[in-house]
Amino acid sequence: xxxxxxxxxxxxxxxxxxxxxxxxxxxxxxxxxxxxxxxxxxxxxxxxxxxxxxxxxxxxxxxxxxxxxxxxxxxxxxxxxxxxxxxxxxxxxxxxxxxxxxxxxxxxxxxxxxxxxxxxxxxxxxxxxxxxxxxxxxxxxxxxxxxxxxxxxxxxxxxxxxxxxxxxxxxxxxxxxxxxxxxxxxxxxxxxxxxxxxxxxxxxxxxxxxxxxxxxxxxxxxxxxxxxxxxxxxxxxxxxxxxxxxxxxxxxxxxxxxxxxxxxxxxxxxxxxxxxxxxxxxx
Amino acid sequence: xxxxxxxxxxxxxxxxxxxxxxxxxxxxxxxxxxxxxxxxxxxxxxxxxxxxxxxxxxxxxxxxxxxxxxxxxxxxxxxxxxxxxxxxxxxxxxxxxxxxxxxxxxxxxxxxxxxxxxxxxxxxxxxxxxxxxxxxxxxxxxxxxxxxxxxxx
Numbered sequence: 001x002x003x004x005x006x007x008x009x010x011x012x013x014x015x016x017x018x019x020x021x022x023x024x025x026x027x028x029x030x031x032x033x034x035x036x037x038x039x040x041x042x043x044x045x046x047x048x049x050x051x052x053x054x055x056x057x058x059x060x061x062x063x064x065x066x067x068x069x070x071x072x073x074x075x076x077x078x079x080x081x082x083x084x085x086x087x088x089x090x091x092x093x094x095x096x097x098x099x100x101x102x103x104x105x106x107x108x109x110x111x112x113x114x115x116x117x118x119x120x121x122x123x124x125x126x127x128x129x130x131x132x133x134x135x136x137x138x139x140x141x142x143x144x145x146x147x148x149x150x151x152x153x154x155x156x157x158x159x160x161x162x163x164x165x166x167x168x169x170x171x172x173x174x175x176x177x178x179x180x181x182x183x184x185x186x187x188x189x190x191x192x193x194x195x196x197x198x199x200x201x202x203x204x205x206x207x208x209x210x211x212x213x214x215x216x217x218x219x220x221x222x223x224x225x226x227x228x229x230x231x232x233x234x235x236x237x238x239x240x241x242x243x244x245x246x247x248x249x250x251x252x253x254x255x256x257x258x259x260x261x262x263x264x265x266x267x268x269x270x271x272x273x274x275x276x277x278x279x280x281x282x283x
Numbered sequence: 284x285x286x287x288x289x290x291x292x293x294x295x296x297x298x299x300x301x302x303x304x305x306x307x308x309x310x311x312x313x314x315x316x317x318x319x320x321x322x323x324x325x326x327x328x329x330x331x332x333x334x335x336x337x338x339x340x341x342x343x344x345x346x347x348x349x350x351x352x353x354x355x356x357x358x359x360x361x362x363x364x365x366x367x368x369x370x371x372x373x374x375x376x377x378x379x380x381x382x383x384x385x386x387x388x389x390x391x392x393x394x395x396x397x398x399x400x401x402x403x404x405x406x407x408x409x410x411x412x413x414x415x416x417x418x419x420x421x422x423x424x425x426x427x428x429x430x431x432x433x434x435x436x
Contacts, residue, residue: 004302005302007347030345032343033343033348034340037325037344038324038325038343040302041324041342042324052301052347078337103413104328104331104343104391105413108343190409191326
């Protein structure tokens with residue numbers, strides 16, 4: 001390590017707000033460190049100072065709010081996996097959490113970190129997008145709520161200001177007539193970063209699709225919703241012809257790149273195949 | 284920054300830059316070189332340690348986050364010169380070849396057996412999914428963890 005950056009450890013959320021208001025633009029927040037420390041190991045970051053929030057227990061915990069579930073930003077993937085409430089209400093969030101790294105990462109990585117890190121490959125993000133989750137953001141100026149589908153403004157960019165901190169993620173629960181699917185394609189099951197990651201929530205009556213939310217990661221600069229394909233499928237009767245049209249449309253709708261993990265062609269093709277596979281499971 | 288924690292049951296204090304990796308503090312400041320660095324990016328698990336009951340990659344934890352914590356490294360597995368049943372089983376099964384992954388494997392396995400004393404082979408595979416071995420093909424490692432679990436019954 002070239003530099004020895006400082007680390008400030010606020011003991012309360014109010015103290016964290018004050019530190020961020022004073023030093024927000026220069027300082028960087030560290031939570032579980034599973035992404036940040038990788039960057040820090042590779043090269044010195046431009047931040048000279050870190051605000052270590054790992055011990056801010058105010059940001060931990062999963063609560064049942066009736067219609068919704070609130071997940072504190074510092075909740076780890078292990079805590080999500082083990083939570084009976086999440087298993088029941090957001091089962092695909094458990095599935096996604098189980099594919100993130102391996103146990104060492106799941107014990108330390110947090111849902112808030114996944115959201116704020118804003119990687120297009122963040123595996124929990126398509127699940128949150130398919131559930132139309134919202135995030136709760138706080139600062140000395142107050143608390144605001146933003147829908148996850150309006151939170152990302154570009155590659156690794158979010159609407160958050162330098163003095164703000166993510167407090168929690170809130171999601172509605174799975175509805176009784178709704179099914180939820182998660183699909184991740186990587187080079188191996190553990191530890192791999194996604195080539196494609198997909199979450200689909202779908203409500204049906206018989207063979208008719210009443211509503212469908214399709215969210216995708218690793219195929220665009222941010223997590224995205226496939227709104228054209230959603231519109232194509234809504235109110236349609238499931239069957240081979242509509243599945244073929246959806247497969248073809250979604251592979252055009254995504255905007256992937258070729259990078260070290262995969263190619264644009266592969267990503268388009270397998271996104272289509274993945275959606276077709278999920279739709280066939282509904283028949 | 285002064286940081287105090289329990290390492291293998293002994294209270295230790297180090298004076299270290301807060302963002303220094305726990306891995307480096309263990310190896311350089313405390314000379315506990317059993318914990319290895321493989322990839323340095325949280326992929327290989329060679330640097331695994333147990334912190335407050337949970338296995339983590341010590342290359343991804345700044346030492347400031349270990350303040351007041353209870354850390355177990357591979358050096359803490361044996362008790363009064365007697366090998367942990369896992370270490371004994373690794374010897375008996377030939378579960379180590381080059382040995383670089385072995386400390387991390389032992390730590391992940393120990394974390395598994397602490398939580399689940401009678402794991403299935405699938406449980407074992409999931410528990411060591413974050414520990415890469417490029418020599419053994421994993422079979423003998425899984426055998427060794429199974430043997431240790433049986434030995435503990």
